Amino acid sequence: MIKRLLLGFVALLVLAVIGLFALAWRRTIDPIAPPQANSFATDLVSRGEMLAGAGYCASCHTARADQPYAGGYAMATPFGTLYSSNITPDPDTGIGRWSEAAFVRAMRKGVARDGSHLFPAFPYQHFNLVTDEDLHALYAFLMTRAPVKAATPAPDIPFPLNVRALQAGWKLLFFRDRAFAPDGSKGAEWDRGAYLAEGLSHCSACHSPRNQLGAEKMGDQRYAGAVVDHWYAPALTAANPAPLAWTTAEIETYLRQGGTALHGVAAGSMSQVIHQGLSRLPDSDIHAIAVYVADRMGGDAKRTGNDAALAQAMTRAGVPVNADIDPGAHLYAAACASCHYNRGPMPAAVRPELGLNSALTSPDPSTLIQVILHGMGTDEGLPGLAMPAYAHALNDQEIAQLAAWLRRTQTDEPPWTDLPSKVSALRTPDGGASGQH
Ligand code: HEC
Ligand code: HEC
Ligand code: HEC
Structure with missing residues (x-):
């Protein structure tokens, strides 16, 4: 009896292997x-x-x-x-x-x-x-x-x-084997943007979280934001963490130039996407992608709060007043404020306003830590601008303190956890500035 069961099992296994092949x-x-x-x-x-x-x-x-x-x-x-x-x-x-x-x-x-x-x-x-x-x-x-x-x-x-x-x-x-089907109801630009973003430019490959078998999650997890190669690619949905809701024009500027005054610059793999990839596309295609992505992010409805959000960020900008007693404020005043200082109603694109940046408001601190550790080259973000690397000047504890201070004073988000261990993980060469896919 057992022998027969065993034979049956082996036969099934053989069939399964044959079936697979x-x-x-x-x-x-x-x-x-x-x-x-x-x-x-x-x-x-x-x-x-x-x-x-x-x-x-x-x-x-x-x-x-x-x-x-x-x-x-x-x-x-x-x-x-x-x-x-x-x-x-x-x-x-x-x-x-x-x-x-x-x-x-x-x-x-x-x-x-x-x-x-x-x-x-x-x-x-x-x-x-x-x-x-x-x-x-x-x-x-x-x-x-x-x-x-x-x-x-x-x-x-x-x-x-x-x-x-x-x-x-x-x-x-x-894997769903399907041809591109234009939506038809949203206009030719939207369709063109969808064709590029979903197809060749595969934006969701980085901006969507993946399951344990490495497949992009679907449904409401699509474009919900993900850590990809040690950088955080923010949600491109209504849940996008940027303090100012993205407009078509802002996305277009970001994708064309590598940064905007109201949202900051593209670092890491996004900088490569822009400067080594999308830079080949004509303006009309960049505009089409922006139309499509802006719609995904919730369209105009989200933007009613933009003026207030900008005003709030600008009141928080500037040199911290309590730098002598708060170690985070002290680090910021000493290492960062000289370049990131802004005053008046509008920030300058050449001094990215950290309070307007998704790097500070995202649920994951990887992008902020990467930029502090490894800096940014003149060919990244907004071309011509660079930021020094602090991997040697600041230790893990100091970078963690600085990140915690920025999160606490420049955003309304809850504190990040485990900052020192995250900094030390990103310091290693593997987590380093390679920034490629
Ligand atoms: C190789 C991975 C990768 C691909 C592909 C990619 N992105 Fe990104 N994207 C990122 C990362 C990482 C960031 C964060 C960069 C930063 O904050 O400096 C980002 C940031 C962004 C932002 C800014 C979001 C914010 O709130 O600050 C936008 C907009 C964006 N990507 C749009 C796109 C679009 C549109 C495409 C496709 C055309 C695309 N991305 C493809 C990795 C990627
Ligand atoms: C010498 C001037 C300078 C100093 C000092 C400096 N930065 Fe920067 N930082 C820049 C510039 C310029 C950029 C944009 C670089 C680019 O576009 O290539 C930038 C980019 C950034 C970004 C990316 C912003 C974004 O929009 O995604 C972050 C985050 C950042 N800096 C944080 C800091 C912190 C924290 C410190 C202090 C440890 C600091 N910076 C010190 C000049 C500076
Ligand atoms: C995100 C990274 C990535 C991007 C972007 C990418 N590829 Fe690849 N490609 C790979 C990897 C990895 C393999 C090998 C896969 C394997 O070994 O199973 C591959 C394999 C291939 C192959 C099969 C070659 C062979 O000998 O089997 C072709 C053809 C190819 N890619 C073409 C392209 C073209 C054309 C583009 C741009 C439109 C492109 N790839 C963009 C990562 C990429």
């Missing part, structure tokens, strides 16, 4: 002779370049600045480290032998030319929405890059999570 199986798409670079029209290639900017392909696919798109860029996931692929047209280590059909399948379904499943760290769940026409231009752009011979390192992910066939199960649970 049947589910996971995808055909190999035949290799082609690498297409000649001059077989692609130049205007198609330049459109592809713009779209590659919108999808930040270079940020994830470049490990060495002198070898763009050659892959090998390490991405830390909760399951281990994954390396981006070489997507130059090198025939042996890149995608030189990939037909356009193979490229389109990878972008839309996360399946490589050889039929193996790709990991969702490659945002194919978003690229799935990209039109044939745009994929055609992206293919032309990639196939005309300089080929680089560079083998992609194997993922450093423990067995069995590294079994690519298992990704078929992940896809079954979390």
